[in-house]
Amino acid sequence: MSDKQFAKSCHLFKKIGKRCVQGKKKRHVGIRPLSDTCCCGRLKVCSVQGDRETCARMAHMGVLPGSELELVCPNTGSQCMVKINGSTLSLDHIAATNIMVTASEQG
Amino acid sequence: MENVIHLALAGNPNAGKTTLFNFLTGARQHVGNYPGITVEQKEGCCIHDDFGLSIVDLPGTYSLTAYSAEELVARDYLVNNNPDVVINVVDASNLERNLYLTSQFLELGTPLIIALNMVDVAESRGFVIDAEKLSELIGVPVVPIVARSGKGVNALLDQVVTMVRDKKQTEPILLRYGSDIDQVLTQITPVITEHGLLTSTYPARWVGVKLLENDKQIISIAQEEQPEITQQLLDQCEKVATHLKTTAGVYPESVVADHRYGFIKSILRQNVVTQKFVGDRLYTSDRIDKIVTHRFLGPLIMAAVLFGLYYFTFTFSGSLVGAFESTFAFLSSTANNLLPDGPIKSMVISGIIDGVGGVMGFVPIIMFMFFGIAILEDSGYLARVAFMMDRIFHTFGLHGSSVMPFIVSGGIAGGCAVPGVMATRTLRSPRERLATLLTVPFMNCGAKLPVLTLIIGAFFADHQAVYMFFATLLAWMVALCAAKFLRLTVLRGESTPFVMELPPYRFPTFRGLLIHTWERTWQYMKKAGTVILGISILLWAMMTYPSLPESQVAKFEQQHQEIATSYQKTDGEQSEQAYEMALQELQSQEAMTRLRHSLAGRIGLAMENLTQLAGIDWRTNIALLGGFAAKEVIISTLGTAYSLGEVDPEESTPLKVRLAEDPNWNPVVALAVLVFIMFYAPCFVTVVCIAKESGSWKWAFFSIGFNTTLAFLMAVGIFQLGTMLA
Structure with a gap:
């Protein structure tokens, strides 16, 4: 997914009246929490925030800075479903908020 | 046996360890298509090439840095018990994630063999794995297998034996970390x-x-x-x-x-x-997930699936339930004809046949319900239910990982609170874990299911499936509200993030479904034939002794004589009918007096002062007390309490008819009793399990007190409001 698509799809979401944080904060196009991403596609993990144990657990599951994931079910601001390293992970809102992502270069 | 090899099965959750364990040992350990089914180690054995293999199935873990109780079980076993060989079960269709744990075994220097499981799934996705090359690069044997069908399992065991015979030492590998x-x-x-x-x-x-x-x-x-x-x-x-x-x-x-x-x-x-071929980036599972877990469609599909499960259960099990009821009525009448009058006859008919028969009569319902649940579980849909429920759970101060313990405990009716309480080991936060293990007993477990079916069948028979569906919804609502209450009061604290791996959708095998259905149904039947039988006899004794004093027995004898004498003087069919009615009324009065005089009757009567606020009479009190030992006992005790004094077993009526005809019962009372049974103190085994898992008896006693108080208040509210409106 390109940067443009990344921003545009979420902006469209806002237009049809759905909740989408990206739509409200259009200026932060580059990096955003996974929980605010409301369009399916490939994304790159920029950083993982939260306490040490949370970061470690994410790292063991393969959610590491620089790794790529595919957002399967965004569920707009709530829990979401991502594919990473061949497996599907379900993340709740807190976990998804801790993962900062940006558009993937692979598209 | 001299040549015993100690073998441990380790790997990521849902990699197929238990499937392999069952194949090797012939066991029927529970296998489910969602992570975290195995939370404690299971042991079994088999023989291969003159070697006895002692096999331990460990809980799934993603890493050897233990974050949760069940991950600690796996690591502690591997380190403290030093098994001869560790079979690392690896999901071939998800190699990268699974080899992460393998890399840690290699760092630890564990004597390792990799079982490359589900190679068939990997092939169907176009992946061809060169096992020899992999083995050469990581320095441990790699054997491709399909644990479901047993393909390659012999080669795997050959490799185990070779490794032990060669006494090959595994040196820890040295990874660079920057x-x-x-x-x-x-x-x-x-x-x-x-x-x-x-x-x-x-x-x-x-x-x-x-x-x-x-x-x-x-x-x-x-x-x-x-x-x-x-x-x-x-x-x-x-x-x-x-x-x-x-x-x-x-x-x-x-x-x-x-x-x-x-x-x-x-x-x-x-x-x-x-x-081999470039498949779709998103597999069929992902495509299904897009619909099944959709924000709006998902909950609708989930509600339809659950309602379909109840509809399937109650529509198709009806005739079998009737057959079971007829069988026990036949046994009752046979025992009545063969046995001489006296306490033995009373015990066999009222204690054993009515008590155990009442519980066994629900076997068809249990069987159909478990079959439906096995389909949902084996297909992977239950994990999606957990995903969808996660958001709701957070609102109530629980965790996404709490969903599985709730489902295991009977969230879709028919589970058991004991494994449910144990399944809370997957939760890392102590507060969320405690809140979960204190509220999972609110679910409608397999033992409560027959009680609910009985009461709903007796008073709301026209809409049985609908009422059962609402009973499930009510159980969830009360459990979640109780959890919120606990998280706002005694268990205050921040929520922890939830991450769970979702298994791919799989077609359940018919054999697997039958095994799951049978193992759970057999557990239920075994309990009915052992624990329930014992408790039924004990409660029968409590409901029979002490006997009535001689003076009262003589008084009833005299009344018998009087009735006989008065009707002998008159002839005709009408007078014979009147005589039988008078006799029946007297016998019923006598049985009631006997029951009131018995130990259980006295306890029930003493409690009635309080329980009558909820419309619960003294005979139901006896059953509810028995329910603390095991919930199934409620039915057997009601069966015994309402069958004592029945004169003609050939005219024996099913318990639900007896309840429906009893003057102390009506739909409002039934609803109050139903709610009380759903939410009062967990059974004894669950209480012990809560004490063990929470590490303190304080929480076990809290669970008894909190649940019973809540259940009683709800029952009083329903009865008082219902009576007022009626």
Whole structure:
């Protein structure tokens, strides 16, 4: 997914009246929490925030800075479903908020 | 046997360890298509090539840095029991993630064989895995298998035997973690070796890595053993952690994990995995998920599936339930004809046949319900239910991982609170874990199911499936509200993030479904034939003794004589009918007096002063007391309490008809009793389990008190309001 698509799809979401944080904060196009991403596609993990144990657990599951994931079910601001390293992970809102992502270069 | 090989099955959750364990040992351990089914180690054995194999199935774990109780079980077993061989069950269709744990086994120097499971699934996705090449690169045997069908399992066992015969030692491999961490490891490993810090159990470098990874258990053991040295090492680790956090914004464990994944990728890129055809980036599972877990469609589909389950259960089990009822009525009448009058006859008919028969009569319903649940579980849909429920659970202060314990406990009716309480081990936060294990007994377990079916069948028979569906919804609502209450009061605290791996959808095998259905139904039947039988006889004795005093017996005898004499003088069919009615009324009065005089009757009557606020009479009190031993006993005790004094077993009526005709029961009372049974104190075994899992009897007693008070208040509210409106 390109940067443009990344921003545009979420902006469209806002237009049809759905909740989408990206739509409200259009200026932060580059990096955003996974929980605010409301369009399916490939994304790159920029950083993982939260306490040490949370970061470690994410790292063991393969959610590491620089790794790529595919957002399967965004569920707009709530829990979401991502594919990473061949497996599907379900993340709740807190976990998804801790993962900062940006558009993937692979598209 | 002399040649015994101790074997452990380890791997990621849902990699197929238990399936392999069942295939090897012939056991029927529960296998489900969602992670976290196995939370404690299971043992079994088999024979191969003159060797006896003692096999342990360990809970699934993603890493050897233990974050939850069930992960600790796996690591502690591997380290403390030193199995001869560890079979690392790896999901071939998801190699990269699964080899992450393998890399940690290699670092630990575990005697390892990799069982490359589900190669058929990998092939269907176009992946061809060169097992020999993989084996050559990581230095341990790799055997492709399909645990479901047993393909390749013999070759795997041959490899185990060869490994033990050759007495091959596995040396820990040395992974590089980047300059910052490697530098610290170079400094601390000699210190660990020099002071022998935990080196009797673990390799020195591994201890160093765990200290860097901030592994709480290893740190705690090390601090107990050598506090000063440990503190020095921790200070060094802290320095590098601060440095990494400041410069790269990550903790050492992330860097370590990154390098492990790098190691795996470097192996896989050496033509270990080739893709025959480029499949879709999203597999069928992902496509299904897009619909099934859709924000709006998902909950609708879930509600339809659950309602369909109840409809299927109650529509198709009806005729079999009737057949079971007729069988027990026949047994009752046969016992009545064959046995001489007296306490033995009373015990056999009222204690055993009515008691156990009442419970066994629900076997068809249980069987159909379990079959439906097995389909949902084996297909992977239950994991999606957990995903969808996660958001709701957070609102009530629980955790996404709490969903599975709730489902296991009977969230879709028919589970059991004991494994449900144990399943809370997957939760890391102590508060969320406690809130979950205190509220899972509110679910409609398999033991409550027949009681609910009985009461609903007696008073709301026209809409049985609908009422059962609402009973399930009510159980969820009350459990979640109770959890919220606990999280706002005694268990206040922040929520922890939830991450769960979702298994792919799989077609359940008919054999697997039958095994699941049978194992659960058999457990239910076995309980009915053992524990329930024992408790039924005990309660029958409590409901029969002490006997009526001689004076009262004589009084009833005299009344019998009087009735007989008065009707002898008159002739005709009408007078005969009147005589029988008068006799029946007298016998009923006598039975009631006997029951009131018995030990159980006295307890029930003493409680009635309070329970009548909820419309619950003294006979139901006896059943509810019995329900504390096991919920199934409620039915058997009601069966006994309402069958004592029945004169003609050939005219024996089913318990639900007896309840429906009883003057003390009506739909409002039934609803109050139903709610009380759903939510009052958990059964004794669950209480013990709560004490064990929470580590304190305080929480076990809290559970009894809290649940009973809540249930009673709800029942009083329903009865009082219902009576007022009626």
